[in-house]
Amino acid sequence: MKILSCNNTKHLVTKILSKIDLDAVDMKINKFSDGEVSIKIHDDLYQKAVLITHQLFPNPNEKLLQLLFLINAVKRRGAKRIHVIIPYFIYSRMDHKTEDADFISASCIASLLEAAGLDTLITIDLHSSQMEGFFRIPVKNITMLEVFHSRLESIVAADAVVVSPDIGGKIRSTSVSNFLKVPLAVLYKQRDKENNVSINGIMGAVQNKHCILLDDIIGSGQTIINAIDILESAGAKSVETIITHNLLGACDMDKLKDIASRLSKLSVSNTIQIDSNKIYTSTINTVDISDSIINCINSYF
Template sequence: MKDTRLKIFSGSSNRPLAEEICKSIGVPLGEATVTCFPDGESFVKINENIRGADVYIIQSTCPPTNHHLMELLIMIDAAKRASAARITAVIPFYGYARQDRKDQPRVPITAKLVANLLVAAGATRALTMDLHSQQIQGFFDVPVDHLFASPVFFQYLATKRSSNLVVCSPDVGGMKMAAAYADALGASIALVAKKRINATTVAATNIVGEVSGCDVLLVDDITETAGTITAAAKILREHGAKSIRAAISHCVLGEAAYKRLSEGVLDELITTNSVPIDPRGLPITVLSVAPLLGEAIVRINSNESVTSLFKIKGF
């Protein structure tokens, strides 16, 4: 008889999320030693029997990105060599996702490389959320369960309904996401045209759509420097937007981002705990995706469908 024991382990990138996931489904977090040698090499030891078990390793590839990615690969290898029956890499935030194509000569497709590394290490499945681009699922040679944070956002936004809501994409690439939000919220849609000056600076140049006197919701999958959303917020203010909120799935905020957000151009930044985040007294609302990920883990373990997790309650 196949052993379907559910074992969940966590790397060091976002242990509070892993603990919350385990609490939400009533499964104890597995015992593992995850540390470093003095020279910086990662060391992992799984401290319990997982032979024949269904193992889930929770690790976001947030900064320091390379360290956390390497740690994940080592944990997968440790589980494989401990004879786990199935190993699922649970990656709430999948790093290197923006390097998903050759958009200039002599550059890598690192999102594909990371997928190859995970499979080579021994992952037999991946569970992730709000990938930068849907086609990254095809980079894996194993099954991928791709969740969306939108149901979590919608539940929160249901408490802040507006009769003149406009969903706005801060760039052309996010129009599909913005259209999905607008459809679910019964809102109109707008677009901010932008020009990227360098890796950390963008300039918003124009707006397509009517935003004057409206409550605007900016939607995007990731922000690091907050350059895109703050530039969009500024031009929206200039065009008469009454209030501006942003719903961003993954906020990997650096000092530049905190500085820009402290200028007060956003009324609220809504995000998830896919990566650790410190609000620092700013109007940042962090929503938990632990119940969503926990339910997905339970369903994968019992070979059930995860499709119903995309259904939105209250809309």
């Protein structure tokens, strides 16, 4: 199997190549003055399996088109199987209709990837498990529990409670609460038509508890801020937050630091690569996804 690195995934590919013997694909991506993309695959890939690593955030629309071109270019060079690692799957929150006129963007992206020639998708902590049903190809969704396993093992469970920020995150949170053998609490979250978030109550006991608040994505940070407010008002002893996809850190590090200052610990993964010049505080812990992906490759290929 050969591996192809693209769009800020060099760190991930370096870790993969340190543990798995793969040949790198010789290719080049250029952009013309009008913004159009040119992809040249120099290697003969006839009857080869190719593993593409690709980051789709930020600039998701441009990078999605680039990935579609890349998959098709690899296929036209004769590749027998094409496997793609997308650490953060864009548009994952647009996985259902809230009104009859709504368009399910995540389903459309699945169809586009398949049409380009994708054979297998590896991704991390999809927003909902129903997204796997949008694909007719195998999807390996690496869970939050797999990524943060070591961090979760270190938590003292005596006075802990796992908290889901909404009903939609209950499956993810239940798997962690079962692993830790601690109770589960669920917050009642609502969004209005302007996408404003409000949290109106808690199902479960959090008073005098160390609350482990779980979420797959931090975007604006408003859900987490509201959740901290309501947990503190309900008498939580402390709040720790674990989030897989750190979009906020890539867009507004100061706001992320402000949120972290209210927490006993904030753990995020590096599915989103953050500028190395941006410094985290001691409260923020970054968990590397490389080992989880390497385990997945060794298990499935």
